[in-house]
Amino acid sequence: MTTVSQTGGSPRPPGAEPAPGQDGDWAVEVHGLTKRFGARAAVDDVDLRVPRGCAFGYLGPNGAGKTTLIRVLLGLTRADSGTMSLLGLPVPAQRGHALARVGAIVDEPRFHGHLTGRENLKILAAARGGDASRQIGPALGRTGLSQRAGDKVSAYSLGMRQRLGVAACLLADPQLLILDEPMNGLDPAGMRQMRDMIRGLVDEGRTVMLSSHLLDEVERTCDQVAIVDHGKIIRSGPIAELISGAGAVVEVQCSDPPAAARALDHCAVASRVAVTDAGLTVTLAPGPAREQAAEIYRRLVEAGITVYGLHQTHATLEDWFLSATSRLEENQ
Amino acid sequence: MTAHSLAAARRGSWLPSAPMIGAKFLELRRRRVLTAVTAAFTVGTPVIFYGIREIYHLSDPARYAPAGNGAFANTVTLIAEFGFIAAVMLGATAGTSDLTDGMFRHLVITGRSRLALYLARIPAGLSILLSLAAVGFTVTALATAFLSGPEPASVAAALPGDLARSGLWLELDLAIGFTVGLGLGSLMGQRTVPVVLLTVWQIIITPQLADHVLPHLINAQRIVPGVAMDQLKPAMLAGGVTVGPTGGIQPAALPPMPAWAMATVIAGWILGWLTIGAWKMATRDA
Numbered sequence: 001m002t003t004v005s006q007t008g009g010s011p012r013p014p015g016a017e018p019a020p021g022q023d024g025d026w027a028v029e030v031h032g033l034t035k036r037f038g039a040r041a042a043v044d045d046v047d048l049r050v051p052r053g054c055a056f057g058y059l060g061p062n063g064a065g066k067t068t069l070i071r072v073l074l075g076l077t078r079a080d081s082g083t084m085s086l087l088g089l090p091v092p093a094q095r096g097h098a099l100a101r102v103g104a105i106v107d108e109p110r111f112h113g114h115l116t117g118r119e120n121l122k123i124l125a126a127a128r129g130g131d132a133s134r135q136i137g138p139a140l141g142r143t144g145l146s147q148r149a150g151d152k153v154s155a156y157s158l159g160m161r162q163r164l165g166v167a168a169c170l171l172a173d174p175q176l177l178i179l180d181e182p183m184n185g186l187d188p189a190g191m192r193q194m195r196d197m198i199r200g201l202v203d204e205g206r207t208v209m210l211s212s213h214l215l216d217e218v219e220r221t222c223d224q225v226a227i228v229d230h231g232k233i234i235r236s237g238p239i240a241e242l243i244s245g246a247g248a249v250v251e252v253q254c255s256d257p258p259a260a261a262r263a264l265d266h267c268a269v270a271s272r273v274a275v276t277d278a279g280l281t282v283t284l285a286p287g288p289a290r291e292q293a294a295e296i297y298r299r300l301v302e303a304g305i306t307v308y309g310l311h312q313t314h315a316t317l318e319d320w321f322l323s324a325t326s327r328l329e330e331n332q
Numbered sequence: 333m334t335a336h337s338l339a340a341a342r343r344g345s346w347l348p349s350a351p352m353i354g355a356k357f358l359e360l361r362r363r364r365v366l367t368a369v370t371a372a373f374t375v376g377t378p379v380i381f382y383g384i385r386e387i388y389h390l391s392d393p394a395r396y397a398p399a400g401n402g403a404f405a406n407t408v409t410l411i412a413e414f415g416f417i418a419a420v421m422l423g424a425t426a427g428t429s430d431l432t433d434g435m436f437r438h439l440v441i442t443g444r445s446r447l448a449l450y451l452a453r454i455p456a457g458l459s460i461l462l463s464l465a466a467v468g469f470t471v472t473a474l475a476t477a478f479l480s481g482p483e484p485a486s487v488a489a490a491l492p493g494d495l496a497r498s499g500l501w502l503e504l505d506l507a508i509g510f511t512v513g514l515g516l517g518s519l520m521g522q523r524t525v526p527v528v529l530l531t532v533w534q535i536i537i538t539p540q541l542a543d544h545v546l547p548h549l550i551n552a553q554r555i556v557p558g559v560a561m562d563q564l565k566p567a568m569l570a571g572g573v574t575v576g577p578t579g580g581i582q583p584a585a586l587p588p589m590p591a592w593a594m595a596t597v598i599a600g601w602i603l604g605w606l607t608i609g610a611w612k613m614a615t616r617d618a
Contacts, residue, residue: 099443113433
């Protein structure tokens with residue numbers, strides 16, 4: 001059994017009418033969305049709400065269906081069933097109006113290689129219309145590409161193309177940015193720059209929906225997350241709440257870590273056990289951590305393993321992600 | 333209506349805006365190899381043709397006639413043949429470059445109508461192709477007029493209407509190549525195969541169908557655009573240096589087609605392929 005929780009606000013049963021003005025609270029709202037490729041459901045009956053004005057992480061392993069959901073939202077491919085809205089406007093019925101204030105990068109950003117960065121933005125600004133062409137200079141400046149705007153894109157690194165993709169998003173003066181794996185190809189400095197830029201955009205009141213498989217980056221960048229696996233959202237909510245609700249993590253230093261891991265097999269209080277160089281890392285099931293740690297200690301001693309030390313650490317998004325997915329496997 | 337809502341309404345329109353056409357023109361024009369090939373096939377062809385003939389003439393005037401003598405129809409036909417290949421290349425590139433370069437999804441995400449994105453390619457590509465063809469035709473006409481030696485050149489004696497008809501025929505021939513290349517390229521999502529297919533069609537298959545009567549299949553032969561274009565050829569081109577007072581001279585192999593049939597075949601090919609390309613553009617996953 002999988003759990004699908006609504007992100008913020010009160011849950012609304014699928015098909016129920018929204019309260020007046022309620023839809024405007026969500027930058028992205030999806031109900032019962034399904035997209036199949038043959039027999040395989042890349043997006044499987046997904047319900048998702050992304051609140052306005054936050055950085056929202058859409059997190060999952062490769063092949064989980066993150067990009068497919070984004071492609072469906074943006075009209076790059078068609079959904080098989082379900083309803084969607086962007087910035088309160090139903091899509092695909094009002095996609096043109098909705099996308100007027102949406103910027104997005106999907107997959108690896110590619111452009112006309114024989115044109116300069118500025119010329120590529122001119123083409124996109126011409127398609128957007130309005131005052132998008134006046135945003136080219138500021139967008140290049142904000143992404144740090146002003147000095148290289150006259151170079152052909154074929155000479156750009158992947159990181160520069162990522163930044164050009166963000167600059168293309170900014171042409172819309174967007175209320176919502178949807179960024180698919182924006183950290184891909186960036187060096188540490190570039191990742192930090194991207195993170196700061198995303199936080200800056202959120203501070204301006206924009207919404208950033210960010211898909212990634214990089215747990216650490218999402219934890220540093222986002223306020224809320226949804227975890228997707230096999231096309232389904234398995235958890236969602238504010239990161240702080242999710243981590244606090246996750247089981248604590250206990251690091252165990254012991255004489256025989258592989259034997260200790262076997263001793264904790266099928267132990268109800270340990271939702272996940274990993275052997276490390278120093279010993280074991282045990283993610284506890286939700287519940288009183290003190291008693292559970294004592295139970296771990298008792299089992300190891302009974303198994304004849306010498307325990308040198310046992311201490312509790314803070315759970316990270318990665319710990320929570322792994323415990324959530326392992327619980328999912330157990331449920332399945 | 334606010335500026336934003338006006339821009340949003342325009343975004344939903346299937347009509348491309350002038351900046352969109354300009355942007356596509358820029359994208360195509362900056363493809364140096366493609367532009368150079370198009371210029372070589374349309375403008376370079378008469379320059380080289382007349383240049384070689386003039387060199388021969390200057391080296392041995394008694395043996396070789398002046399470059400402009402009797403060369404007009406042959407040169408325009410040469411431009412039409414080479415230019416058709418360039419037109420197909422330009423059309424197929426216009427139809428596929430956004431997709432192959434990864435720009436298509438950026439453009440779709442702007443919210444602009446896919447049909448408007450598609451239609452912007454037509455004036456953008458044609459403006460490059462037809463302007464270069466016009467230069468090539470003008471070079472041909474001027475070279476014929478000024479390199480004809482002491483004998484009066486046919487072009488110099490031709491009526492402006494006949495000359496204009498010849499130019500329009502050339503432009504129409506190349507426009508067909510462009511639109512078919514655009515439609516087929518958009519349908520297939522790649523450039524190489526459409527260019528090869530249409531080059532083979534134009535260089536090998538069309539002349540065979542135009543020159544040999546297939547019993548019971550004459551009407552099928554007539555729906556080949558090259559056959560219809562041959563029959564539509566102005567007398568000034570069809571008859572070599574002869575300036576005919578009336579319409580075109582049909583090829584000997586096939587019975588003549590009525591004008592409405594020629595127009596239907598040509599319009600059918602242009603509109604048919606453009607429609608197929610637009611349908612694929614509207615339904616393709618980006």
